[in-house]
Amino acid sequence: MTDLPLVAAPARPDQPPAPAVARGARRVRRLSGADKWVLATMVAVPTLLQALLIWIPTLLSVGLSFTRWNGLSLSDIRSAGLTNYTYVTQDYPPFWPAVQHNIIWLLFLGVVATPLGLLLAVLLDQRIRGSRIYQSIFFTPVMLSLVLIGIIWQLMYQRDDGLVNNLLGTAGTSHAVDWFGDSSVNLWAALVAATWRHAGYIMVLYLAGLKGIDPSLKEAAAIDGASASQAFFRVVFPAMRPINIVVVVITIIEALRAFDIVYVINRGTNGLELISALVIQNLVGEGQVIGVGSALAVLLLLISLVPIVFYLIRTFRKVDQ
Template identity: 50%
Template sequence: MKTAATDKKNRSRRTLSKTDRFTLATFVGIPTLLQIILLWVPAVVTIILSFTYWNGIRLKDIQWAGIQNYKNIFVNNPLFYQALKNNGIWLAFFVLIATPLGIMLAYQIDRGIKGHAFYESIYYLPVVLSLAVIGIIWNFMLQPGGFVQGLMGRDIGNAISIYGDPKINTWVILGIASWRHIGYIMLLYLSGLKSVDPALKEAAAIDGATEWQIFRKIILPTMQPVNIIIVVITLIESLRAFDLVYIIYGSPTIFPLLNLLVFQNFAGQGISMKGAAYAVILLLLCIVPIITYLRISFKEDLK
């Protein structure tokens, strides 16, 4: 005996013509194929190469190295642990300061505060720039003889070594990176806030809820999909930091980061595939927390 659900399912199948199926296969198949070719195949090849010695030229020169590349990284390699520490500081700064600031700005702009259009434009402006361009701009602004030090009345002879002072250079770099990250998070959260039903906020305000209670109990749960995206982006942005520091320093020994070590060991280490091992470690650091967070989030949604 056919049920209504079966009839509906059969009707939906009959509506797909050959043209519809071809269009669906094209729109799904081509992006999937590109994803496999450009992302997953290089990732798998990198994982394999991390266990080898190879100069990157002839396939017959590949030699099995086992876990030797990983031993070279984890044993007696202070640069790796310094890079890990810097990436950890970068992530903590983004999670505790930059990302909340972006969310706060989005919330205030969504409320329509005075001058909100001006603030939205100003904070969005850095988002259209790449980190490489931002690095060039701020390198010019803060270097000895640059614009900022000129305003302070310091020429090259008595300039402050902003990038060379380990006491302040970390916070300067993080401040520059946050200049773009805050605007990016603001844009994402602002687009999500537009979908929140104003009637829910008005009803909560009538019931005597404070701004913080409205944000915590109404907006945050409603914005769950956007929150997941923001967590993933913040984590990835923190771990893949490269452009900004490379433009300013050009060497991983001054301000080491994991991505800089990947680049250095791929570009200039001859037969060693230590760069591939660094890339695998970075991949695991990105994927494991993201998958864990997504599993927890989706598990809560299914309850």
């Protein structure tokens, strides 16, 4: 019996040869010299700006918090140890009222502004007519700076010609409330102005979270006989846990960094003392005490790091899992 030569079956026209694809997949494009310079520039420039504007000033503030310095001549810098921190926490009258006001600011944003933003998000997620317009209206304050918001609310809170007193019918009378001048009410007036902005920010975050919820979860809850409120609080809201963590961190940071509104109103005095305002008061202007201002800034930094570290730990733990 004659042996016949083996002939390979022809490849199908719609099936490319596998070895060629494999060889092409392993082919790596080498970076040219110009590409390396571009990548190095893209990494170096942001890193340099970050170091010059954030890390170096932060380290200098930490160092200055242990010194006495009038801010004029480097030769006048004297070591002070922990004296500035002791003075701030024990002998500096505005410090503890400022801490109290920051706590009140945090509680107000957490109890009033954040739930208000969640409520707006839930209402606008119902596909009502004109929802896009409403979203734009509620989000507009977020695009404004806090300085501009402070100026707007100053006009609204004016004692004689302000919108609020006109609505109350007390404008131009002896019963008119000096909303920003009266130390017993100005903190709450400033918090209303801050809520106007914060609620819109939280609304956008929760709207993004609601859009990412699987509709089958709501359908399953409805089939099980859950009402709309039960479905939201037992199914939808727990499913937005990552958004909830972000919102908590943002709310804490917003409460700690609150500065612009109170500084526009009365430079953070007369009932509007906040830690951030005390930092500027001691670092800028007459009677500046660089060491005390730096110590206040370091304390504010340490407090702010707590929610940030908590958020990073949760994020990295989730990635590992």
